[in-house]
Structure formats: structure tokens, C-alpha cells
Amino acid sequence: MNLTILGCYAATPRSLTNPTSQVLEIRNRMFLIDCGEGTQVQLRKNKIRFSKINHVFISHLHGDHFYGLIGLVSTYALLNRQADLHIHAPKGAKEIILLQLRLSNSWTGYNLYFHEIEGDLPQVVFEDEKVIVTTIPLQHRIYTNGFLFREKEGSRKLNIEAVQKYNIDTCYYQKIKNGSDITLDDGRVIPNSELTFDPLPPKSYAFCSDTMYKEDIVPLIKDVDVLYHESTFLDSEEHYCERTMHCTAKQAAKIARLANAGHLILGHYSTRYDDIEKFREEASGVFKNVHLADDGKVFDFN
């Protein structure tokens, strides 16, 4: 699992900083999370093979998380994309995107599916045999969800030395990986535990932006491996949090501590700050493993 930060600054795109967008690679799936203006250029600059993205998750419809989506959808059409594209976004996203496609008479040659999100309870928005994605209801000025990405338990790893020792035919390998014992021609039963290793523990990633301090989310992200949590302000601007419905670095760290997260990545910095290192300093007083998101940075979770 790895995470590429395409943009992690609040409010407006600027010459050297970009609004929120991330690419999460998880079990060979490539997910785009949020899509501020300029995301398609950031995908190119970061050399992401963005034709591989089949699912886009949008937290909320504020511009710095969403205004790049129509451009990406259009560019896929111009590049003659054929694969389906799924957009998981708050209700309203479909109307915005389709209105623009209609008025520009620019339809997509690929199937574009909207999965609009409503409701205030956590819900599964994506699931296949390897990954499950659940919403994390957040508290912001408009309807907003974070997303929890969890790998499913993988199949067991073959112990090649052991299967070769017993001269087991390759046609049984998948059965063994699925957990079966094997009966040899001479009648001996070899227990699965002798033929396999435990699978790697499944990893999880929680994306929480934008939100005010909200302890309700702690049970939803309990023991998450990596938590990205917005930290728009430093302590000195904490008084802005209530009105703008954002968090400080310390508040983000408190959520990480309560949730027993493995690592905390901070982002969504207000553009009033020149030095983001101070976010790390303030959060580190509350939680140990603090990392700073920055545009172009890649986090490898393995």
C-alpha cells in the first residue's frame, strides 16, 4: 500500500501548492481521493498512470476538493478511455458533472457511474475480494465524509520448500493457499500449517478531511494503520476552528491517539503559514508518529 499526495493545502491553488488530492494504491487497485483544481496536471507531474484509476472518492463538494473532477472526466474522454469510471461523491456531484458535459456537448466514450453518498451513518461504498471502503461521517460546513480503506485478509502464503519436499502437484497450490490440508498418495495428511505461512496482516488507511474535531469517528478508525487527518490551523489560530469547522494539528493528533493509529499524516494546511514544520511540532506533543503531507510526497506503508 502506498499513498501519493498530489495536493494537501487548503482553500485556493497557488503557484507552488495544490488543493487536496491523493492517490492510494492498495492491493493493486488505484484509488483517487478528492480532486481539487489542477489534479490532472498533478497526476501527470507525479507520473501516475492515471488510466489505471477506476474509482474516485470525493469527500465533499467544496472547490478545493472537487473542482478538478470535471477536467479529469473530460480528459479521460479526450484520451479515448474505455474502462468504466466510478465516482463516489456526495449527492449533487452527478448533476454538476453532467450539466457541464451536456452544455459542452462532450460526452464520454466510457461508462461513467455515479454512486452518490447520502446519510449520516458509516456505509460501505466499495467492496471487492481484496478491499473494502467505508465512509467516515465528518462534521464540516457542508455534508462531508472521510473514507476508510481496508485490505481484506489475504490468502495464506505457500511454503515452497515444504510443498516441494512432499512433491505436491502445482494444481493443489491454490487449494493450499485457501487453507486446505493435503492428503498424500501414501495416505499421510499434511496439515496446512506445515505448507503455508500466515498472510501479511491486512493494512488500513483512513482519510479524514475536512472536519472539525469529532471524537465520534474514533471507534470507526480504531487501530487504523495510517490516519490522514486535516490540520488546517496551528494552536495560535484555534479560535478559527469553530466557525470554519476545521482542526488544529493538536486536535488531529488527539484523534490519532484516541484511535490508537499507527501513524498520523497531517495535511490541509491553511495557506497563511509559511512553515509547515510547526504542525509536526505541535502534533508531536500529543502523538508520537507524526508525518507531514506535502505535494508530491509518497508514503510507503509496507
Next chain:
Amino acid sequence: MNLTILGCYAATPRSLTNPTSQVLEIRNRMFLIDCGEGTQVQLRKNKIRFSKINHVFISHLHGDHFYGLIGLVSTYALLNRQADLHIHAPKGAKEIILLQLRLSNSWTGYNLYFHEIEGDLPQVVFEDEKVIVTTIPLQHRIYTNGFLFREKEGSRKLNIEAVQKYNIDTCYYQKIKNGSDITLDDGRVIPNSELTFDPLPPKSYAFCSDTMYKEDIVPLIKDVDVLYHESTFLDSEEHYCERTMHCTAKQAAKIARLANAGHLILGHYSTRYDDIEKFREEASGVFKNVHLADDGKVFDFN
């Protein structure tokens, strides 16, 4: 009068090239022409004082000319803009912008006026005491207009030496600049021609993108000082022009020649070409004063 090219490439924004947008400074007015994705960042990178822009002219609602507008409108709101903003754009632009503002619950603190353009005849879309802007109906895959920006005849220039020689009081200066003769206390009448110089000849700029080859526009832009005309293709791809409704460099040059333009600026290059110098070469066979637009380039018309 000067023109800053923020972007001049067709179709999709890329790492090093931007879709169409320009800033025209004319008689101390600053006009934004088209607004592809990333325009607000290009305004910053080119150090344009974009709070000075009060009028935006949109040729058509294809993404590479329009998708940056919602971001600019929102950024003005975040920057606490107070001045009115006028958007001159094809019908539909208002619905797109307002829908997005409504769904993000992000209203502007300034007055946002939409002047939607319809109809296939040239029409005045802006006029004040110094400048007049007229549409140039173009022929593209969706409803599209170019824009003709014309300075009005300025007032006459005061001949300071002459007015001082006759000891004329400063309170008469505006009257003289407006063209009046002056009667001195001794009864002598001094003709205006002795007290003033001719004003600078008014300049004009025509923006024509996107369009297929359309000779109808020639009378509308006759004798224009500077013509920006799209040239999406080179001769080798001329066969794409009919289907995509774009022009070659030679076709753009032919329009410039027929219109007796002073200068021709080419742009809206297809991103299939690595070397835009060939556009100049091909156009120069047809028309003399050919210039190449490029992102960040400034043209001074004086």
C-alpha cells in the same frame, strides 16, 4: 495595450502547457479572455494583479476555455473581493457556476453579474467611454464567439508649449482636449489645431478561438491591429479540420491577410506537436507579421 498569454494549447492541461486564457490590458482596463483549468494559478505565476479584473469574456463552454472559471470565482470570494465581477459567456455558464456555488454553500461576498450571450449576429457586450467590445460569431462544435476589443478615439493631446505661450488658464485644458478653440482676453481666437496634437490612433484586438475557417468574420475584423486566431493544426493534419471544426496555421493566416490585419498571433496548438515553430513557418507563407503565442508570453501592442 498589451496581452499576456496565460495558456494557448488545445484540449487538456499538461505539466508544461495550459489551456486557453489571456489577459488584455486596454486603456487601463484589465480583461480576462477565456479561463481554462489552472487559470488562477497562471495569473499568480505571471504576477497579474488579478483583483483588477472586472470583466471575463468566455468564448464557449468547452472545458479548455471554461473549467477554470468556477475556481477563480471561488478564490475571489475567499480573498474577500468586494468589486463587482461581470461574466460575459454563452448561455449556460450562469447555471453551471451557480449550481456549484449553491451545492458547496459558498456564496460570493461580491456582486457576480452574468451577461449571457445568445444569437448569431455580432453584438456589443461591453462599452464604456474608452473601450467597446463586440462579439465575433465563430463556427465550432458548440456555440462560440470571438471578441473584438476596440479602443475609442481618445481626447486630443495638449500642446503644453502652445497653451503656455498664450498663457491659457489650466481650467480650460479639458475643454481644449475636447476639441474647442479658445478666445483670448484680447479677442484673438486660437484654433484648437494650434493647441493640441492628434490623439494616438485607437488600437484594436480580435480574439478568434475556437473556429473552423470562416471568411464571414473578415468584414467584422477588417483592419484590426492584432488578430489572435486559432491554429490547432498544421497542413499535414488539415483533414481533421472539418470534423473537429478547427483551423490550420495557413487558414488563420489567410483570414489575417483578407482582413488586412496588422499582426497575427497564432495559438490553440494541438498538443500532438512538439515544435510550434512550424506553425509560424506555414503561416508566414501566406501572411507577413506572424507571431506565436506561448504560455507566459507578453505582447506589447504599442
